[in-house]
Each structure stands twice: as structure tokens, then as C-alpha cells.
Amino acid sequence: MPEPFIHLSGVRKVYGQHLAISDASFDVMPGELVSLVGPSGCGKSTLLKILAGLHPHDGGELRLGSAAHPFDPARDVGMVFQAPLLLKWRRILENVLLPAEILGLPARESRERARELLNLVGLQGYEAKYPYELSGGMQQRAAIARALVHDPKLVLMDEPFGALDALTREKMNLELLRIWQEAGKTIVFVTHGISEAVFLGTRVVVLTAGPARMADNFEVDLPRPRSLDIKTHERFGEYTRRIYRLLGME
Amino acid sequence: MNDKLGRYALGVLAHVALILAWYLFVRFGEVPRFVMPSPGDTLDALLQPNYGWWSNIAVTGTEIFAGYFLALVVGVALALVFTWSRLLEAFFMPLLVSLNMIPKVALGPLIIVWFKYGVFPNSLMAFSICVFPILLTTARGLREIEPELLDLVRSLKGSRWQLFTKIQLPGALPYIFSGMKVGAILAVAGAIVGEFLGSDRGLGYLMLQVQVTLDTPAMFMAVLLITLLGMLLYGIVLILERWLVPKDARLA
Numbered sequence: 001m002p003e004p005f006i007h008l009s010g011v012r013k014v015y016g017q018h019l020a021i022s023d024a025s026f027d028v029m030p031g032e033l034v035s036l037v038g039p040s041g042c043g044k045s046t047l048l049k050i051l052a053g054l055h056p057h058d059g060g061e062l063r064l065g066s067a068a069h070p071f072d073p074a075r076d077v078g079m080v081f082q083a084p085l086l087l088k089w090r091r092i093l094e095n096v097l098l099p100a101e102i103l104g105l106p107a108r109e110s111r112e113r114a115r116e117l118l119n120l121v122g123l124q125g126y127e128a129k130y131p132y133e134l135s136g137g138m139q140q141r142a143a144i145a146r147a148l149v150h151d152p153k154l155v156l157m158d159e160p161f162g163a164l165d166a167l168t169r170e171k172m173n174l175e176l177l178r179i180w181q182e183a184g185k186t187i188v189f190v191t192h193g194i195s196e197a198v199f200l201g202t203r204v205v206v207l208t209a210g211p212a213r214m215a216d217n218f219e220v221d222l223p224r225p226r227s228l229d230i231k232t233h234e235r236f237g238e239y240t241r242r243i244y245r246l247l248g249m250e
Numbered sequence: 251m252n253d254k255l256g257r258y259a260l261g262v263l264a265h266v267a268l269i270l271a272w273y274l275f276v277r278f279g280e281v282p283r284f285v286m287p288s289p290g291d292t293l294d295a296l297l298q299p300n301y302g303w304w305s306n307i308a309v310t311g312t313e314i315f316a317g318y319f320l321a322l323v324v325g326v327a328l329a330l331v332f333t334w335s336r337l338l339e340a341f342f343m344p345l346l347v348s349l350n351m352i353p354k355v356a357l358g359p360l361i362i363v364w365f366k367y368g369v370f371p372n373s374l375m376a377f378s379i380c381v382f383p384i385l386l387t388t389a390r391g392l393r394e395i396e397p398e399l400l401d402l403v404r405s406l407k408g409s410r411w412q413l414f415t416k417i418q419l420p421g422a423l424p425y426i427f428s429g430m431k432v433g434a435i436l437a438v439a440g441a442i443v444g445e446f447l448g449s450d451r452g453l454g455y456l457m458l459q460v461q462v463t464l465d466t467p468a469m470f471m472a473v474l475l476i477t478l479l480g481m482l483l484y485g486i487v488l489i490l491e492r493w494l495v496p497k498d499a500r501l502a
Binding site: 049052053054073074075077079081083085087088089090098099101102103130132150 | 417420
């Protein structure tokens with residue numbers, strides 16, 4: 001039995017009087033893409049911040065990394081947010097390089113890597129453009145490249161496609177699966193899109209609202225590589241119904 | 251490109267039209283020279299050697315630029331201190347907002363009492379009138395940082411200095427320039443008011459001198475030169491902005 005890359009057991013988070021997360025327990029294996037799904041305000045973003053080392057947790061056990069995959073909290077986290085948050089005054093390539101600069105990585109290799117990543121996310125030829133010259137979806141691709149530039153072992157995504165239109169979102173889902181397969185990262189993907197969670201995840205963790213409570217945690221047994229066809233798969237429907245039920249919508 | 255050229259031509263045309271209207275008004279309205287000189291009379295004023303145009307331009311220019319530069323350094327530095335310490339900001343910011351309400355012109359007589367008259371007190375006048383807009387807009391720009399960008403830097407264990415140099419300061423540049431543009435106009439007014447209140451040199455001083463002799467063409471010329479000094483300063487700010495801030499990040 002291989003060791004999990006992320007291990008949470010009974011993790012709690014309290015803000016003053018408010019219990020934000022009551023008991024989060026789940027494991028993530030190296031290279032998994034785990035969807036964290038739940039209604040707005042259920043504490044999934046808080047959980048992500050705890051994983052990013054931005055907030056301490058107030059109870060329970062949290063372990064990142066394993067003997068085979070050691071985890072360096074300063075270097076092994078990449079983050080993508082709902083807004084691309086590109087720096088307006090930097091060209092795309094320089095935007096992608098930001099984490100490498102902060103970490104003081106060798107400039108030449110980082111540039112090389114940033115270029116490769118821009119190719120990977122389908123932005124070759126846009127290196128010298130400014131963010132405003134790119135569409136929302138393209139900006140988010142650049143943000144994904146930025147999250148990968150320092151070669152982190154863990155990428156945390158907080159509703160990264162939530163602000164995109166439905167078609168672009170589907171396209172970006174496919175892109176993300178391709179990038180994930182090529183980059184081989186462990187990804188924790190927060191969303192409130194139920195079908196998005198099932199479509200992307202190797203595993204889905206369902207949280208219910210206030211305080212966040214683990215409602216379910218199941219492996220998604222659907223063929224890979226996935227295409228949009230999979231949404232008509234019988235099991236896809238079963239999984240989404242399972243989540244809808246948990247969230248009290250059925 | 252053609253559109254841009256057209257706009258440029260229209261701008262020049264408007265200026266030429268104003269000068270022409272001025273000329274025609276004076277010429278055919280038979281306006282006396284001491285009320286309103288013609289453009290030609292105004293230019294002729296430059297030929298008066300005893301007005302010392304060059305040295306007066308130098309004096310007023312020094313006052314404007316020195317006061318402005320000082321305001322820029324002090325304004326940006328104070329704004330920086332405020333973003334580093336919330337306590338200092340909470341303590342000083344309300345005070346500065348109150349001080350900003352003082353009509354700076356009213357300080358003129360006091361400045362003369364404290365520092366006599368001359369280039370230095372007039373620079374102080376220019377400084378006092380343009381430091382607040384620069385300080386206030388810079389402080390605002392430095393505060394406007396997306397919390398998630400903060401998270402991004404913190405998740406990489408970035409230092410405060412990195413946060414400042416890579417995100418806060420470049421992010422605040424459009425605001426700084428917006429304050430600098432307002433300040434540039436005010437600095438000119440400040441220096442001239444200072445010269446009106448008490449001085450022995452400068453274009454403002456010259457205006458008071460020639461007013462006595464009703465040499466209106468020289469007064470017109472002085473106003474024109476003061477305006478050109480202001481345009482020079484404003485132009486430098488615009489060029490710097492164009493150079494340092496990419497198009498999309500500029501504030502309108």
C-alpha cells in the first residue's frame with residue numbers, strides 16, 4: 001500500500017466562534033486529481049488555504065508529502081484562483097516567471113521552462129503580449145502555467161474556471177486533464193460545479209455547508225483519458241446524482 | 251494611425267485658431283495695448299533686455315521643479331511608511347487629511363515669516379500644495395492589492411520586500427502618476443503664489459513689477475512662459491508614465 005501524498009484526519013478550523021471546518025478526513029495519492037465539491041461558503045477554500053500553508057489548522061492531523069515524495073512547503077505549492085490575477089504591467093512570459101523570481105530560481109532555466117509551459121497550455125506566441133490582449137480563458141491558461149513554473153508537487157486550484165462562460169469552461173476542463181496528464185502533478189481542485197468535479201476528478205470529496213463536514217469521498221471509476229462523451233456514461237450520471245443527493249438537492 | 255494624426259492636427263489647429271481669434275479681436279476691436287496686447291506685441295516683450303527673462307524663467311522653473319521633486323519624494327516615502335505600518339497610518343492619515351484642508355495659499359505669509367523670501371520658501375509653497383495629492387493617491391495605490399495575490403506570494407514564502415517590489419509598487423505606479431499629474435499643475439500655481447506674496451525674482455515677481463508700469467504685453471508673456479513651464483513639467487510626467495506603465499494599467 002503506497003503512502004498518501006496528502007493525509008488529513010479530523011482536521012478542524014475555527015475562526016473566533018465560527019467553526020469553519022469540523023472534520024475533514026481524506027487521503028490524496030501522489031499524482032491524483034482530487035475534486036473538492038460543495039456549496040458556496042462550505043469551507044472548501046479555507047481547506048485549500050490550509051493545504052497551501054496560508055492558515056494553520058486548529059485540530060486533527062495534516063500531513064503533506066511522503067518518504068517517496070518529500071514536500072517542501074515553500075516550493076511545492078502552485079496556486080490558481082478564480083481570477084487569473086496576472087500582473088497587468090508584465091508580459092505573459094514575465095507573469096509566468098513570477099514564482100520562479102520569488103523563489104530565486106536560476107533565471108535562464110526558468111525562462112526556458114516558462115516557455116515550455118506556455119506551449120503546454122497552448123499559449124505559444126503570446127509570450128510578449130500583455131494580459132489585456134488575452135481573453136479570459138487564455139489568461140487563466142497563463143495562470144496555470146504560472147502555477148507550474150517552479151515545478152511544485154502540489155497544485156491547488158480554487159474554482160479556476162468559475163468565471164468563464166460555459167463553453168470555455170468545458171474546453172478548459174479538457175485542457176486541464178491534458179496538462180495534468182503531461183505535467184504529472186497532484187492537483188486539488190475546488191469547485192461548486194458537480195459535473196465538473198466528476199468529470200475531472202480521480203476522486204471526489206464532497207463537503208456540506210457550515211461547518212464544512214466531509215459528506216463523502218469516493219473514487220471516480222471512469223475511463224481515461226476522458227472526453228466530453230463521458231458525460232453520457234451511465235456511471236457519470238450515478239456519480240453526479242450521488243453528489244446532488246448529498247447536497248440535499250434531490 | 252491616420253486617425254491619431256488627424257487628432258493631433260486638430261489639436262494644433264485649435265491652438266492656432268485661438269491665437270488667430272486673439273489677434274483678430276485686438277486688431278479689429280481696436281483694443282488698447284495696455285488692456286490686451288496682440289500676439290505680436292506679446293512676443294516683442296521678450297526683446298526688453300532689462301526684464302531678465304532668462305534668469306526669471308530659471309528662478310521660477312527652479313522653484314516649481316524643486317518643490318515638485320521634493321513633494322514626490324516625501325509623498326511617495328510617506329505613503330510607503332503607511333503601508334508598512336498600519337498603526338502609523340491610522341495615526342497620521344486623518345491628520346494629513348485635515349492638513350490637506352488648509353488652503354495652502356494661506357500659509358504663504360507664515361512661510362515668509364519663517365523662511366524670509368526667495369527661491370527656497372517659494373519651493374516650499376509649491377511643495378506644500380502638491381505633496382498631498384501625490385501622497386494620498388500613492389497610499390491608495392499601494393493599498394489596492396488583491397488579497398489572493400498576497401496569498402500567492404505568501405504560499406511561496408516570499409518576503410515583504412518581494413511583495414513590495416514585484417507587486418505593490420508596480421501596481422501603485424498608475425496611481426502615483428495620477429497624483430503626479432494633479433501635483434504638476436498645482437506646483438506651478440504654488441510657486442507663482444509664493445512669488446506674488448513675497449519675492450525679489452521670478453516670473454511672478456516680474457508680473458507685479460510690470461503691472462505698475464501697465465506693461466501688459468510683458469504680463470501676457472510672463473503668463474505664457476509660466477504656462478510653458480507647467481507644460482514642460484506635465485510633459486515630462488506623461489513621458490515617464492508612457493515609459494513605465496503599460497497602456498492597459500494606466501488610469502484615465
